[in-house]
Amino acid sequence: MGHWWYRNIVEPGKLPLLLALAAFVLTFLVTRVITRLIRAGRGPFGNVRAGGLHIHHVVPGVVLTVIGGFGAVASDRHGMGGAVCAVLFGTGAGLVLDEFALILHLDDVYWTDEGRKSVEVVVLTAALVGLLLAGFAPFGVNDLSQQELQDRGTVIAGIAGNFLLALVALSKGKGRTAVFGAVVPLVALVGAVRLARPGSPWARRFYGRRPRARARATLRAYRHDRRWAGPRRALQDWIGGKPDPRPVRLPGRR
Known part of the structure; x- marks a missing residue:
């Protein structure tokens, strides 16, 4: 397990991406739990206000995203600084996209039908980042054996073919199918062969x-x-x- 972790996560420099994804998903889940408790009037939580102004959590999310993003650009992705910045960026992105509908509509639509767009965007973002994490695994690993090169070549060919199927599904107006199909080959195949x-x-x-x-x-x-x-x-x-x-x-x- 330790060898696999080093060869496939640490050595290719994908640990910051994994940490950012984990922080992103965890932040979204925790934020939704807290907001639902606030809505129900339960627990010690409450809306943050400053001078009568309701401070939405997208505000600290933007701050964390900026700090984490610029910090990640300036740091070494293999060092501790890159890992910390990745967590900050993932946390900030989770807070921001949890209120994506508010940004889109420029209105507090968090608990309305329009607010569902935030959930959809978060799920799609997590799927895409998961695709980056898994799909680019064949790249960036050094000193591969001949058998490993052959296996990874097969993986690359499969990813490329599946990506083309996902593009066909996207052109047929099936955005969700295309995104999830990029991760699950059977989904992409079904989306590509069905009617547009x-x-x-x-x-x-x-x-x-x-x-x-x-x-x-x-x-x-x-x-x-x-x-x-x-x-x-x-x-x-x-x-x-x-x-x-x-x-x-x-x-x-x-």
Whole structure:
């Protein structure tokens, strides 16, 4: 285990990336637990205010991200300074992306349906960083044996092929499938061979003169969204908390 850790994590200089990913995920989870406790009025936590101004946690997140980012650029990735900066950067990024919807809408939409975008962005970011951590493992390791070179060559070829499948899925309007398919080959294959979503670049390019294909794609997209909207919302609620119900607007009132 120690040999594998050194050859695949420490020697290629990927320890800071692993630490940043761990800090990113842990910060997001802890932040969501704390905000849900604050929302429920439980525990010793409360909103941070300064002079009547509500300080969102995206503010310290930006500060930590800047410090960690510039510190990582200026430090050695194999040294202790690089590891510390990676943790700071991952922590800051977790705080920032937890309020991604607030930045996007320039409004406090944390506990609304629009706030679900923060959860989606965090999950996609963690998946992409995990892909970087796993996908680039064949690069940066020194003094490989012939057998290791051959095995890693096979891995590189597999990664390249799977990446092309993920690009096809992305062109078909399947962003989530493309991201997770970049990590799981079977997902990328399924996304690449299935019908494209209406309005995607693939559909505009190849379905323009095929009305039957357009109709099938539209029907399939409708059925897919109807089938998976509920489970997707339930998963998002479990991770990030259930949004507040929308206020009912009475007729004649604005």
